[in-house]
Amino acid sequence: MDNVLAEGVIEHDALMINNVLLTGTAGQAVADNGFVKNCIFLAQHGADKVARSETQPGPWFDHYAGMFWSMDWTLAEPVEYIKPQFSGSLKQAWLKVARPYLTSAQIAQIESVLGKLENDAELLAKIAGLSGKVFGFNIVPVSYKPNGDLEMVVSHIRLIKLGITTPYLFWTIDQSRSQLDIRIRRLEIKRRDMDAIRQRVEEATRALALKFSEYEL
Numbered sequence: 212m213d214n215v216l217a218e219g220v221i222e223h224d225a226l227m228i229n230n231v232l233l234t235g236t237a238g239q240a241v242a243d244n245g246f247v248k249n250c251i252f253l254a255q256h257g258a259d260k261v262a263r264s265e266t267q268p269g270p271w272f273d274h275y276a277g278m279f280w281s282m283d284w285t286l287a288e289p290v291e292y293i294k295p296q297f298s299g300s301l302k303q304a305w306l307k308v309a310r311p312y313l314t315s316a317q318i319a320q321i322e323s324v325l326g327k328l329e330n331d332a333e334l335l336a337k338i339a340g341l342s343g344k345v346f347g348f349n350i351v352p353v354s355y356k357p358n359g360d361l362e363m364v365v366s367h368i369r370l371i372k373l374g375i376t377t378p379y380l381f382w383t384i385d386q387s388r389s390q391l392d393i394r395i396r397r398l399e400i401k402r403r404d405m406d407a408i409r410q411r412v413e414e415a416t417r418a419l420a421l422k423f424s425e426y427e428l
Contacts, residue, residue: 252419268369
């Protein structure tokens, strides 16, 4: 892969994987990036078997986070933001909720990546639900701690576009009849635990033969 350095470290800042925007990938070891993606795949698959994120975002996100716990991630307390009548910037609403869990460098990178995404009409067209009544999207910043442990902030955005029949700009909502739900949870896994469970997570993902589209940003 062109964007992977010879020593096995990723260069690109983010990955768009179906409706998941994974940020903070630059500088991450390829093996660790694969582990993170496999955990996300398995968590989504497990949550989808229990609830629909479009109609039951709370139970879906609870099970989604619980799947990470089953893969030895430590979970912080969840945070919810529910706005029955929402208008304004989706990006700013998400940043308001997520800001306490992110560094200034992470916030700057996320804003930059979202800017690239907003300007990529071809990629936006591939995101499921963007022009429909219900839109679901996940932003997942990932980072290393100084001791080599991994930290993620998993988040789920669910937007019900009431009374809207035409698509609009991705991150700006003009109508006040939309309902916005944002759920966020910080996760952490120790290096030794990640190394111990890495193969089992990889084998479980391979056994499910899950299909995901990836785009570098």
